[in-house]
Amino acid sequence: MDLSYGPQYSQFRDEVREFLSTHQHQQPPSKSDQRSEAVLDWQRLLIEHGYHSRTIPRDYGGFGAEPDIIKSRIIAEEFSAARVSTGLGGQGISMLVPVLLEMGTQEQKQQFVSATIHGEMVWCQGYSEPGAGSDLASLTTKAVLDGDEWVINGQKIWTSTAQIADWIFCLVRTEPDAPKHQGISFLLFEMNTPGIEIRPLVDMTGNANFNEVFFTDVRVPKHQIVGERGQGWMVANAILGHERGSLAPPDAARSRLNGVIQLMQSETINGEKLIDNPVFLDRLMKLQGRVLAMQYHDMRLLSARINKNQDVKLASMIVKLIGTELRHELEGFAIDVMGEMGLAYEDNPYVRSGGSWQYSYMYYLGLIIGGGTSQIQKNIIAERGLGMPKEPKVGAR
Amino acid sequence: MEFGLSEQQILLQxxxxxxLTEQVPLDRVRRIASGDEQDSGVWAELTELGIPALLIPEPLGxxxxxxxxxxxxxxxxxxxxAPCPFSTTAVMAALVLLDAGMEDELAAIATGxxxxxxxxxxAIGARADAGIKTDGDTLSGKCLFALDGDADSYLVAxxxxxxxLVSADTSGVTRNNLTTVDKTRSTCELLFENAQAGKVSGDPHVFERALxxxxxxxxADTLGAAQAMLDQAVDYSLQREQFNRVIGSFQAVKHLCADMAANLEPCRSLVWYAGHAMDAVPEEASLLACHAKAHLAExxxxxxxxxxxVHGGMGFTDLLGLHYWFKRIGANRQLLGSPERVREQAARVQGLI
Known part of the structure; x- marks a missing residue:
């Protein structure tokens, strides 16, 4: 057990701190529009200094550093400690760019990577459909080749940022006669193409975090495909791997737990602080034990990325399931701490932390379901982690 | 940076x-649990592997x-x-005696x-009719649920x-074995009537560190026992057939197993880190030990x-012996403080109460 990053990294940590103390006043105000100059300037500054898009080649607008997990970790730790924005995220940056770097053509990399990481090109993801959720490969949105163009018809759902996106990366069925996993292609097209209709999908938080997107005879140039015809499922799976680990970061759970502790130290009932109530305190301590376990679990997974001899196959499969369930429970506990005050939402003058506890309580229920439901996660753990058999196939009645 | 066990630790494991696989199979655990054999044989054999001597410095053997x-x-x-007094003699007692510099006793522990x-x-939580009074170096009163009913001496808090430190055969000491559900390890009550004892420590920190x-x-014991139960459940589910299928192909059974695995994996990381903290991060050690104990209990x-x-009716029988693991986990949960009390301690060590 050696948890130090080693002396060779202390100079790097100093550099990050130096950057933060010099530049943190330049970070955009929170809740800035993601297309505002302040956000785009900050993004450019981060990339120039290697604190965003660190390992993306310079030819494609990145910083071009060799991959170094510990350096990436130090950047995350220092930005988090200083509460400074780590720049833009979103599905274009976190999911599409890695795939283009791996499977895109030279032209696609040139056209899309730099603009995407700099926040100049915003993407949305067209995967799920009303009839294709957990069984994503049964999707039916079809694209038919007509001359030099794909003609797309169908519907997508759960499309976040569709209303502001410039482009979409989209799974469509191009080979209707092939087995379902081999009939899918991965297309890229502009959201202002004629025939696209976007309808906001209001969720239980009261916000439209997602949209429905309808395609009617949408015509897309033939070459805007990643990989070959029928290879879309392979491309999509590479992206889903990127998504699962990033849904519920344990650092965030610890910071939320500290938020609950502060809440319990300030909220009172009949003059008694909630932290002094043994029932609430016991629930808090139970959650703290679980948060700590996930925090050290994360260190174990980080370590395995550096030390390739460590086997974390099963250990890494449980992160999405346990991480999202834990966050949902943690947010719900904070609401219990506040009791009826915890119901306050939106413009209620008694609302605490801007209603973020209620919002996250609901939002994390969405994350339990999205990106592979908890039940799908359990299938994966049982089948690929524990070696148990797959479900026999039974058709619908 | 390396979060995990060293090569040496994996070799030890x-x-x-x-x-244990070769010499202490379930049949031998049964014999010891039913009183047909003493656990002293296992302890003597573990001495060959250096287990009682694990924490004792090399100059003392x-x-x-x-x-x-x-x-x-x-x-x-x-x-x-495994039936043996590892956590008591080799860990808790060794730590207390190390602090007190009692080299003869440490050397004797090392040789088994x-x-x-x-x-x-x-000292953890006295019941209504128990508790220890001291008069100089003599002890009077009663200690319930002392760990290890076959020890030569006891560290009494x-x-x-x-x-x-009091010898079990000193006059004024009566020892009565207390049967519990977990028969792989023994507990007893100690009755003292002006029993001669030697004060080993007056420093609460020594007590807390040993605790x-x-x-x-x-x-850690629960982590190993729970992992063994999960492994047995998965194995059983892949052999047992009902409705012309192995029961491990039913999603209901798979999800039970996935839940166990998903909850156990982070436990491993927590227990390892808590061990590391005891060795190298003293300011976090107590909090982590409390959380490890309470979280693993749950x-x-x-x-x-x-x-x-998952084992169905067979799991409930004595035939498979699964209940030895069930009861061991149950005993680890209560002894040295139930989860609620240990979590209260966790809150206290970080200054929340």
Whole structure:
């Protein structure tokens, strides 16, 4: 057990701190529009200094550093400690760019990577459909080749940022006669193409975090495909791997737990602080034990990325399931701490932390379901982690 | 940066695992649990592997390792529900005696000759008719649920967290074995009437550190026992057939197993880190030991129940012996402080109350 990053990294940590103390006043105000100059300037500054898009080649607008997990970790730790924005995220940056770097053509990399990481090109993801959720490969949105163009018809759902996106990366069925996993292609097209209709999908938080997107005879140039015809499922799976680990970061759970502790130290009932109530305190301590376990679990997974001899196959499969369930429970506990005050939402003058506890309580229920439901996660753990058999196939009645 | 066990720790784990697999199979655990054989034979055999000497410095005949190494051993012992006084003699007693500089006793522990039980119950939480009074170096009163009914001597903690060493055959000491559900390890009550004892420590920190270590060993023991129950459940589900299918192909059964695995994996990281903290991060050690003990008590209990259910009716019988693991996990949960009390301690050590 050696948890130090080693002396060779202390100079790097100093550099990050130096950057933060010099530049943190330049970070955009929170809740800035993601297309505002302040956000785009900050993004450019981060990339120039290697604190965003660190390992993306310079030819494609990145910083071009060799991959170094510990350096990436130090950047995350220092930005988090200083509460400074780590720049833009979103599905274009976190999911599409890695795939283009791996499977895109030279032209696609040139056209899309730099603009995407700099926040100049915003993407949305067209995967799920009303009839294709957990069984994503049964999707039916079809694209038919007509001359030099794909003609797309169908519907997508759960499309976040569709209303502001410039482009979409989209799974469509191009080979209707092939087995379902081999009939899918991965297309890229502009959201202002004629025939696209976007309808906001209001969720239980009261916000439209997602949209429905309808395609009617949408015509897309033939070459805007990643990989070959029928290879879309392979491309999509590479992206889903990127998504699962990033849904519920344990650092965030610890910071939320500290938020609950502060809440319990300030909220009172009949003059008694909630932290002094043994029932609430016991629930808090139970959650703290679980948060700590996930925090050290994360260190174990980080370590395995550096030390390739460590086997974390099963250990890494449980992160999405346990991480999202834990966050949902943690947010719900904070609401219990506040009791009826915890119901306050939106413009209620008694609302605490801007209603973020209620919002996250609901939002994390969405994350339990999205990106592979908890039940799908359990299938994966049982089948690929524990070696148990797959479900026999039974058709619908 | 490396978060995990060293090569040496993996070798240690493998050597104890191999010995227990070959020499202490379930049949021998049964014989010891039913009183047909003493656990002293197992302890003597473990002496060959250096297990009693693990924490004792090399000049005293020990191996000179740390608490993360002890965690590794406790985990394997739990996996095999091995009957032996590891967490008491080799860990809690060794730590107290090390602090007191009692070299003769430490050397005797290292050779397997001296076995010291732990009578801390009255300092952790005294029941209505128990408790220890001291008068100079003599003890009077009663200590309930002392760990190890076959020890030569006991470290007895009083209400002010002082610790005394008393021999089991000193006049004025009566020992009555207390049967519990867990027959792989024994507990007893100690009755003292002006029994001659030697004060070993008056420093509450010595008591707390030994208690933290004992709780951590229970957490590691539960981790190993729960992993063994999960492994047995998965194996059983892949053999047992109903409705012309192995029951492990039913999603209901798969999800039970996935739940167990998903909850256990982070436990491993927590227990390892708690062991590391005891060795190298003293300011976090107590908090981590409390959380490891309490969290493993909860996850262990859930795994013990679920793994038994996966075995169906067979899990409920004595035939498979699964209940030895179930009861061991149950005992680890309560001894040295139930989860609620340990979580209260966790809140206290971080200044929340």
């Amino acid at each position: 493998d050597s104890v695992h191999r010995y 020990g191996v000179g390792l740390g608490l993360l190494d002890a965690v590794v051993v406790a985990e394997v012992l739990g996996r095999h529900v 000759e001296l076995r010291i039980g732990i009578a801390f119950n009255e 009083t209400g002010d967290r002082s610790i005394y 933290d270590a004992g709780r951590l060993m229970q957490a 996850v262990g209990q859930a795994v013990a129940k679920t793994a038994t259910e």
